[in-house]
Amino acid sequence: xxxxxxxxxxxxxxxxxxxxxxxxxxxxxxxxxxxxxxxxxxxxxxxxxxxxxxxxxxxxxxxxxxxxxxxxxxxxxxxxxxxxxxxxxxxxxxxxxxxxxxxxxxxxxxxxxxxxxxxxxxxxxxxxxxxxxxxxxxxxxxxxxxxxxxxxxxxxxxxxxxxxxxxxxxxxxxxxxxxxxxxxxxxxxxxxx
Amino acid sequence: xxxxxxxxxxxxxxxxxxxxxxxxxxxxxxxxxxxxxxxxxxxxxxxxxxxxxxxxxxxxxxxxxxxxxxxxxxxxx
Numbered sequence: 001x002x003x004x005x006x007x008x009x010x011x012x013x014x015x016x017x018x019x020x021x022x023x024x025x026x027x028x029x030x031x032x033x034x035x036x037x038x039x040x041x042x043x044x045x046x047x048x049x050x051x052x053x054x055x056x057x058x059x060x061x062x063x064x065x066x067x068x069x070x071x072x073x074x075x076x077x078x079x080x081x082x083x084x085x086x087x088x089x090x091x092x093x094x095x096x097x098x099x100x101x102x103x104x105x106x107x108x109x110x111x112x113x114x115x116x117x118x119x120x121x122x123x124x125x126x127x128x129x130x131x132x133x134x135x136x137x138x139x140x141x142x143x144x145x146x147x148x149x150x151x152x153x154x155x156x157x158x159x160x161x162x163x164x165x166x167x168x169x170x171x172x173x174x175x176x177x178x179x180x181x182x183x184x185x186x187x188x189x190x191x192x193x
Numbered sequence: 194x195x196x197x198x199x200x201x202x203x204x205x206x207x208x209x210x211x212x213x214x215x216x217x218x219x220x221x222x223x224x225x226x227x228x229x230x231x232x233x234x235x236x237x238x239x240x241x242x243x244x245x246x247x248x249x250x251x252x253x254x255x256x257x258x259x260x261x262x263x264x265x266x267x268x269x270x
Contacts, residue, residue: 025268129266
């Protein structure tokens, strides 16, 4: 499922860069970076899950899956962070005096703290897309709102997965559903006359 | 360009001036730029009329898609 979501993320990134080439709007470039990172994270996550499967046959692969999860988490953190920053700039709530926190890079496992950070970012992004839908009332904005909400739900399930493995498939289905909604938005945009 | 398209692809300068809410100097400047880019063309001897070229129509269609895409995320172009 990650590979499907990766392909859709790349399609969104491509649409964004196409738009940037035409309109030279920086927000589209940031959107491109964001979805490129998301796609990269999803690809790594997909490969990491394959590695986890292989780890059943060889213990050494477990270490690689931790690297995979770390890269995926960092990619999502930066990707959603970029979107949050862009939304903040749009609403003029941007404070230029940002303290750059240098976080030591440690290898992470799927744990509640990392998921909470991503949920926090995604809830903000979902909120912004809800406001946008409320203002514009277009199908495209509804699809984007639905997509980010699905990603929030997905990460809630990933959070619950740290407690009980049964939530794993729900997390991935919800994530895939979110990206399918983005694909629907892309189809609709390309039909615009 | 949108004003020209709204006028069924035959717009006089005055229409464009009011439709786009431009000053005369800016209008002349932008029309010259658009002509140089090949997205609009001028016709008529006594009374100038502007229309979109095929390139201009394609550009406008693509720009609409970009606007729809950016608008889906709540970004204004």
